[in-house]
Amino acid sequence: MSKKANPTYSAPALEKGLDIIELLSKEEIGLTQSEIARALDRSVGEIFRMLMVLQSRGYVAQDPVSDRYALTTYIFEIAHRIPTVGRLTAAAEPLMRDVTRATNQSVHLAILADESILVVGQTNPPGNNILSVRLGAKIDLWQASSGRVILAFHSADEVTELLKKVPLPADYNNEKIRTELADIHSNGFEVRDSFVVKGVVNIAVPIIDHSGRAAAALTMPHIERFGEKITFEQCRVELIKTAATLSKNLGGKPPGIS
Structure with missing residues (x-):
């Protein structure tokens, strides 16, 4: 762990917490409390207090069988959340208006x-x-077209982890959701009836970043109006084109979709 030789300011408690995070970041199966204390040359009491705070804030989790502590994905989320949101919204707003x-x-x-x-x-x-959907709304992961197209472009390990944490709807099992995610990945988009509003058909397309993962999704909850001149297929094509442009703006390669 890199440290400044003569820091101008000192925050011992913060440094201990960061030391634990940096140590656990290198451990695939985690460490017990005593192992962490030995590695950092700290007392077990010091480490216990730090671990309790880090656990309560969601940075680490303890395996109930092995008693080992490991980092959660929370740091990953923090590292990507704010910059991604800032870049995404700035790049997406004019395209979404169009x-x-x-x-x-x-x-x-x-x-x-x-x-x-x-x-x-x-x-x-x-x-x-x-x-419309309220800005800032939080939606159930498995009952949102956005969530499905995002996870279709995440790794199998990430999907497995979320399947452990977030319960599936009553009519779903792991095999069914994995099959549907594979179909979405193959197609490059999803078209399906809304989970919450009868008569609405969702069109959802992933936004791919430079790493090849889906950083976000654009979703159009399509409603059919009497006398509408723009067809559903035209809407689908326009949303796919918009998502592809946004992916390219983020340095990503859009999925091969028609």
Whole structure:
């Protein structure tokens, strides 16, 4: 662990907490409390207090069988959340305005946060009749088209971890959700009936970043109006084009979709 030789300011408690985080970041199976104390040349009492705070804040978790402490994914989320949101919303806002005007449909931008889907952007068309999702809304991971298309472009290990933490809907099992995620990955988008509003069909497309993972998703909760001149297929194509442009702006390669 790198440390400054002569720090201008000292915060011993903070340093102990950071030492634990840095130590655990190198351990695949975690460490027990006594192992951490020995590695950091600290007393067990000091380490216990730090671990309790880190655990209560969600940075570490203790395995109930082995008593080993390991880092959670929380630090990963923090490291990517704010910069991603800032970049995403800045890049997405004008594109989202364009696609809502072109399709006369609402569009929202969502990311994965705290094992849920968080809506970080929302644009509405100029018409009188709209369907929108509240900005800042948190939605159940497995019952959101945004969540499904994001996880379709995450690793199998990440999906496994979330399956352990977030219960599936009553009519789902692990095999079924994995099959559907594989289909989404193959297609590059998802079209399905809304989980919450009857008669609404969701079109959801991933936003791919430079690493090849889905950083976010654009979702259009499509509503059918009498006398609508813009077809559903036109809406699908326009949303896919918008997501592809946004992915490229983030340095990502859009999935090969038609």
